[in-house]
Amino acid sequence: MTPTAKQSQLEAGVAAAIRRHGEETFPHECCGALIGTGDRVTAAVALPNTTEEGPRRRFLVRPSDYRTAEQRASELGGELLGFYHSHPDHPARPSQFDLDHAWPTFAYVIVSVMAGAARDMTVWFLKEDRSSFDEGTLNGDENSDSDPAPPVHG
């Protein structure tokens, strides 16, 4: 369950699905569940962002949707490995807010969406003492060599 090597292997189509979701919801944050086995993510399941704090900079997966994600993982014969979300017009690095709300053992994939176009994608794991995240190795991101990011406006 816990990725001992701190990595996530995205199966074909997973990275593209996450990028597409981030672009569709831009300038709002998208979020979804990562389902698979061990460190292999076989499916990204889009979930509604139910935050009431401003979806341009926050996301929330409410308990009922969390339950749905665990059920979906069971249906797919896998387990819930973590969650993904987007950072509109911000780097793919976790914020203090991400840290404050993180769960142990989960993989947290973040995709940066600059001016509507998905860019960098990273994966992070909460340290056991909750002090910070460790950046993991993200494999299987077919589009990791994306073009240089355009200027950010605003």
Next chain:
Amino acid sequence: MATKILIPTPLRPYTDKQEAVEAQGATIAELLADLTTKHAGLKAHLYNEQGKLRSFVNVYLNDEDIRYLQKEQTPVSPGDTISIIPSVAGGRAGK
């Protein structure tokens, strides 16, 4: 009285990978205290530095959020099931 507590995926490493464990107590507070005594690794992820349940930790008595009952003082009856269900939140830095 032993009550079943359902453990979400990210906390199962702290319960020997069990999806459900049993704890003793007449209220939610007593149950969670017993749970975190038996499975000490859970404590830091359920409670903040002030000893309060973290805001993204949701505790349900059967299908009801204890925030809408008597919170941690909610009494537990034989046959009840407790579920710990995460909210997952985050977001970018800045305004």
